[in-house]
Structures are given as C-alpha cells and as structure tokens.
Amino acid sequence: MSFVRDDDPPVAVSVALAIAITCGGAIACLTGCAPTVVRRSLQIPHFESGYEPTAGDEMGSAYLQLHDRLTQWGIAIHEQPLRQFGLADLRRGVILIREGLPINARFEVLAHEAAHLFQPPALEDSSTAQVFAELVAVEIAKFYGHDGYVDISARYLAMHKHAFASVKYLERDVAYAVKVLTGQRPLPRRVP
Ligand SMILES: [Zn+2]
Numbered sequence: 001m002s003f004v005r006d007d008d009p010p011v012a013v014s015v016a017l018a019i020a021i022t023c024g025g026a027i028a029c030l031t032g033c034a035p036t037v038v039r040r041s042l043q044i045p046h047f048e049s050g051y052e053p054t055a056g057d058e059m060g061s062a063y064l065q066l067h068d069r070l071t072q073w074g075i076a077i078h079e080q081p082l083r084q085f086g087l088a089d090l091r092r093g094v095i096l097i098r099e100g101l102p103i104n105a106r107f108e109v110l111a112h113e114a115a116h117l118f119q120p121p122a123l124e125d126s127s128t129a130q131v132f133a134e135l136v137a138v139e140i141a142k143f144y145g146h147d148g149y150v151d152i153s154a155r156y157l158a159m160h161k162h163a164f165a166s167v168k169y170l171e172r173d174v175a176y177a178v179k180v181l182t183g184q185r186p187l188p189r190r191v192p
Contacts, residue, residue, distance in 0.1 A: 037138060040154035041161050049158035051085065053105030054149065062144035063107040069183060070095070070114055074191045077110070085109045088116035093191050107146065111137035111181070117192040118177035120170070127163035132170055134160075139178040 041049075067077060076092075079099040086109040087096040095113045097106055115136030116129065123129040138153055167174075179185035 037150050037153045037157065038164065040150060041157035044155055044158035046158060046161075049155050051156040052152060053085065053101055054108060054152065055102045055104065057103035059104045059107035059144065059146055062146065063103055063110060065144075065183075066107065066110055066114065066140070066181065069181060069187070070110075073187045075114070075117065079106075086113040088113040090117060090119075090121070090192055093117070104146075107144075108137065108141065108149075111140040114181055115140075115177055118173060118180070120173065127160035128166045130160045131157065131163045131167045132174065135167065135174050136177045136181070139174070140181055143178070143182045 070077060074093055076094045077097065078094065079097045082096060082098040085098050085101070085105070089095070095110065095117075097109050097113070101109065112133050115133035118136065119129050119132050123132065134153065134157055141147075141149065176185070180187060
C-alpha cells in the first residue's frame with residue numbers, strides 16, 4: 001500500500017491552500033527571500049498549526065477543471081467518509097476526498113492530493129511530501145485565482161516547516177506538477 005496519509009484532523013490534515021508562492025524560487029529562497037506563505041508559516045508555532053477547510057463554492061469551476069484533468073489522466077477520484085481530509089493512493093492512482101466538504105475545500109484538498117501524484121516516490125509519507133504537495137497546491141490555487149488563503153496555507157505548512165529545507169532541491173518537480181495539473185503542459189504518458 002502506498003497511501004500518503006495526511007495528518008488526522010483536527011491536529012492536521014491534507015490539503016491545498018491558496019496563496020502566492022512564486023514557484024520558481026520559492027523554496028530555494030527560503031534562506032533569504034522566502035515567499036509570503038513560507039515566511040508566515042515560520043512565524044506560527046507548531047502548536048497553533050493546522051488546516052481549516054475553506055467555506056464557500058467560488059472554486060466550483062476550478063474544481064471541475066482540475067477534476068476533469070485528473071480523470072482524463074486516468075486518476076479515479078472518490079468522495080467518502082474519511083477521518084483525513086484526503087488521501088492519495090500513489091500505486092493505484094486513486095484520490096479520496098472526505099465527503100461533505102464545501103466545494104472550496106474540495107478544491108483545496110484535490111489540488112493537494114493531486115500534487116502527491118508527482119512527488120518523488122522516495123518521499124513516501126513524510127513531512128517533505130506534505131510540503132511538496134502543499135507548495136504545488138498553493139500554485140494551483142493561485143493559478144485559478146483562489147487568493148486570500150495565505151494565512152490558512154501558512155498554518156498548514158507550519159505543521160511541516162521543519163521539512164522546508166529538504167524540499168529545496170525539488171523546485172523543478174514542484175513547477176512541473178503545477179504546469180501539468182493546470183494544463184500548461186501536456187499530461188505525461190506515464191500514470192503514477
Ligand atoms: Zn498530503
């Protein structure tokens with residue numbers, strides 16, 4: 001089984017989150033010019049970290065676009081009762097989303113879980129994997145105009161900030177995943 005298990009609520013959880021990380025240099029910049037979301041997350045004590053799903057349905061269209069793109073790639077997406085907000089089964093190409101979430105939160109979770117499909121396999125279920133997925137999700141959210149979530153994203157990332165440094169060599173992988181998932185690059189032939 002190769003499920004990527006996101007932290008259980010309410011302490012933590014999967015998910016995407018909007019905000020502006022300038023992907024090209026986001027992670028490499030950590031020591032000097034860190035983007036807003038990373039800088040903010042560094043200010044948040046782990047004890048106050050966590051993910052709170054965003055209410056509302058403004059991201060309905062973006063959710064459908066992302067959902068369609070993944071389906072087109074052969075990824076199955078199911079909503080079902082889950083303790084976690086989301087799970088990505090990297091081996092079977094299946095994404096599970098907790099049922100009953102508001103559309104905006106579904107978009108956030110889907111973006112984050114979709115990003116896990118692009119993580120280097122060696123990351124498995126680690127904080128580095130969560131940071132990788134979140135940095136991708138943040139860019140996807142930004143692409144679709146899902147702005148205003150810097151603080152939420154920062155609170156999520158604060159759970160895994162100890163892993164920021166270990167993601168710095170994955171800058172290209174983050175950018176690649178963002179481009180594929182937003183349709184700026186063709187879908188790879190290989191399905192994860
Ligand atoms: Zn995750």
